[in-house]
Amino acid sequence: MHIDARTLPNGSVLEADLCIVGAGAAGISMALEWIGSHHKVLLLEGGGFEYELAMQDLYRGEIVGLPYYPLQAARLHYFGGTTGHWAGFCSTLDPIDFENREWVPHSGWPIRREELDPFYARAQPLLELGPYEYAAADWQRRDPTLVPLPLDPRVVWTKMWQFSRPTRFGSRYRDPVVAAPNVHLYTHANVCELEANESVTGIEGLRVRTLDGKEHRARARYYVLACCSIQNARLLLASNRRTPAGLGNAHDLVGRFFMEHIEMPGGHLALAPDAVNPQMYAMEFGVTKARGELALSAAVQRERRILNGTVSLEAAAPGEEAKSTFQWATPELLAAFRAWEAHGRAGPPPAGLPEPPPAGSRFFHLVTRQEQAPNPDSRVLLGAERDAFDMPRAKLDWRLTQLDWRSFHVFYEVMGRELGRSGAGRVQLLDWVRREDGTWPSTLSGGWHHMGTTRMHENPRFGVVDATCRVHGLANLYVAGASVYPTGGAVNPTLTLIALSLRLSDHLKRTLA
Amino acid sequence: MMNRRQFLGLSATSALVAGLTGGACGAGANAAFDLDALARPDLLSILGADAVRAIGLRYRRLVPRENQVQALHATILATRPWPSRVPWLVCPSIADMVQDDFAAGRTIVVQGWVLSATEARQSALFSLLSA
Numbered sequence: 001m002h003i004d005a006r007t008l009p010n011g012s013v014l015e016a017d018l019c020i021v022g023a024g025a026a027g028i029s030m031a032l033e034w035i036g037s038h039h040k041v042l043l044l045e046g047g048g049f050e051y052e053l054a055m056q057d058l059y060r061g062e063i064v065g066l067p068y069y070p071l072q073a074a075r076l077h078y079f080g081g082t083t084g085h086w087a088g089f090c091s092t093l094d095p096i097d098f099e100n101r102e103w104v105p106h107s108g109w110p111i112r113r114e115e116l117d118p119f120y121a122r123a124q125p126l127l128e129l130g131p132y133e134y135a136a137a138d139w140q141r142r143d144p145t146l147v148p149l150p151l152d153p154r155v156v157w158t159k160m161w162q163f164s165r166p167t168r169f170g171s172r173y174r175d176p177v178v179a180a181p182n183v184h185l186y187t188h189a190n191v192c193e194l195e196a197n198e199s200v201t202g203i204e205g206l207r208v209r210t211l212d213g214k215e216h217r218a219r220a221r222y223y224v225l226a227c228c229s230i231q232n233a234r235l236l237l238a239s240n241r242r243t244p245a246g247l248g249n250a251h252d253l254v255g256r257f258f259m260e261h262i263e264m265p266g267g268h269l270a271l272a273p274d275a276v277n278p279q280m281y282a283m284e285f286g287v288t289k290a291r292g293e294l295a296l297s298a299a300v301q302r303e304r305r306i307l308n309g310t311v312s313l314e315a316a317a318p319g320e321e322a323k324s325t326f327q328w329a330t331p332e333l334l335a336a337f338r339a340w341e342a343h344g345r346a347g348p349p350p351a352g353l354p355e356p357p358p359a360g361s362r363f364f365h366l367v368t369r370q371e372q373a374p375n376p377d378s379r380v381l382l383g384a385e386r387d388a389f390d391m392p393r394a395k396l397d398w399r400l401t402q403l404d405w406r407s408f409h410v411f412y413e414v415m416g417r418e419l420g421r422s423g424a425g426r427v428q429l430l431d432w433v434r435r436e437d438g439t440w441p442s443t444l445s446g447g448w449h450h451m452g453t454t455r456m457h458e459n460p461r462f463g464v465v466d467a468t469c470r471v472h473g474l475a476n477l478y479v480a481g482a483s484v485y486p487t488g489g490a491v492n493p494t495l496t497l498i499a500l501s502l503r504l505s506d507h508l509k510r511t512l513a
Numbered sequence: 514m515m516n517r518r519q520f521l522g523l524s525a526t527s528a529l530v531a532g533l534t535g536g537a538c539g540a541g542a543n544a545a546f547d548l549d550a551l552a553r554p555d556l557l558s559i560l561g562a563d564a565v566r567a568i569g570l571r572y573r574r575l576v577p578r579e580n581q582v583q584a585l586h587a588t589i590l591a592t593r594p595w596p597s598r599v600p601w602l603v604c605p606s607i608a609d610m611v612q613d614d615f616a617a618g619r620t621i622v623v624q625g626w627v628l629s630a631t632e633a634r635q636s637a638l639f640s641l642l643s644a
Contacts, residue, residue, distance in 0.1 A: 416627030421615035
């Protein structure tokens with residue numbers, strides 16, 4: 001059922017077994033799991049069912065570190081969350097991403113990749129993906145025109161991506177959520193504070209506010225924060241009535257280790273005329289079901305002591321300038337794209353979207369998606385300015401390390417050699433990749449992939465949540481979403497965060513049983 | 514494997530030295546290494562004549578001691594891996610040499626392109642002989 005929190009009498013008390021805060025990919029995935037159960041679930045969403053400027057403004061924040069995208073444009077604050085404009089890229093983290101790599105400080109998950117496999121498989125249909133198959137050979141068997149480049153897999157391998165429609169969770173799952181009698185969706189219900197008990201060992205309730213001035217309480221046996229990495233941290237830090245440092249922050253970890261993917265071009269590839277048809281690596285938005293990207297093997301990562309990364313091959317005309325994600329996807333373009341989609345994609349798409357690849361091109365931009373090294377100094381803090389609910393706004397201090405820079409450069413060195421050795425083609429490095437001054441170019445870009453602000457670790461001295469995603473020290477508070485990632489790998493985070501949400505949902509079902 | 518500084522800083526001189534193991538192959542194999550053949554790098558089919566010529570020009574500026582046809586030709590011949598006193602051994606093709614360069618890290622970055630040391634010299638020859 002659905003209720004607009006603005007229609008409730010002021011001071012209402014909402015009660016349930018489980019309360020999920022945030023109705024984006026993580027929150028909705030969890031809520032769907034509880035439909036038909038005998039437990040009552042609250043799903044609290046700050047926005048409504050549509051984009052609203054006043055809601056987006058609540059996400060506005062200060063940027064004090066490396067240049068970053070406007071925060072109020074990087075996330076969507078309404079039912080469905082940022083799936084309202086995501087591009088649908090899905091792939092799995094690699095086994096090495098879960099390892100404690102001695103050359104990557106603070107790396108290592110308390111769970112292994114194998115533990116996530118069944119949840120990855122369950123996440124696939126939620127995202128309207130194909131079968132849980134991510135080996136290039138699987139896709140080649142389905143479509144023999146998809147032939148990987150003949151590279152030495154001990155050096156470079158073809159890592160597969162699948163593409164969601166992209167599933168807009170807001171429109172796709174609104175009806176089943178609203179129709180579920182035991183899932184109570186409240187829109188325009190902004191959680192402004194988590195209220196801990198006196199001993200700060202659990203959550204007693206949530207303070208919920210609406211922009212028209214009402215204030216309600218939500219109470220449940222268990223709570224799940226699913227508000228995205230920046231807002232999860234902001235909410236924990238701002239809930240400082242009983243502990244000045246905020247909740248779950250006894251070891252000053254909440255908000256730290258903010259990670260992105262470094263997502264920007266680093267070079268070009270000129271394919272040899274006798275190289276295989278590069279169809280395996282092509283992607284047409286809304287059409288392609290799967291494609292490959294080139295990734296460095298785990299062995300090379302170990303040998304060269306670098307981070308994980310991939311490159312996509314984006315067909316282009318020779319001499320055409322490659323733009324980074326933040327460069328081409330301006331907030332204005334994203335707004336135009338959302339409006340175009342909202343009108344059924346009628347008429348021509350907004351100018352500025354990537355053009356369909358030129359047919360038969362053998363020249364490609366190499367666009368990197370690289371893991372960011374976990375860095376405690378890269379963080380989300382509370383700013384001095386306050387929002388319409390008098391909550392401190394987020395302050396983002398995004399920082400990269402020398403390991404990030406070196407990994408990016410070594411990646412292209414190895415890729416250039418292997419593509420040359422195989423005879424597949426030659427790699428040209430962008431000017432800044434050839435420099436050795438340790439600096440990033442003005443085109444530095446992420447992929448709007450916010451991760452790591454409530455990282456997972458079994459030891460509360462090193463993590464905010466434990467391996468079940470429960471906040472250390474708080475018996476009934478959990479976190480869902482990419483904020484729990486200790487490391488981010490080199491894949492878009494959505495598939496993994498949904499897999500983790502399903503895993504958390506199973507855990508809570510066992511706990512509540 | 515070389516580190517990044519070695520990779521980017523590889524001068525033609527060091528590339529010449531790296532991997533040098535002896536003199537030329539048997540005389541019969543030299544036909545494949547005649548000047549005209551060497552001045553037609555496979556790179557032409559990938560990047561086109563204009564780009565290869567520009568690479569060659571740039572290489573010659575980077576390595577002025579190889580800014581002559583004879584010097585380039587001699588250097589390429591000298592970098593073939595098998596000694597002439599074993600004339601019955603089959604010499605590697607120029608394509609093999611290029612592949613071996615990449616595998617062994619004998620690469621050089623010219624105008625941003627990651628090239629084998631051999632094909633960079635071939636590009637220089639091309640720029641001299643096709644001008």
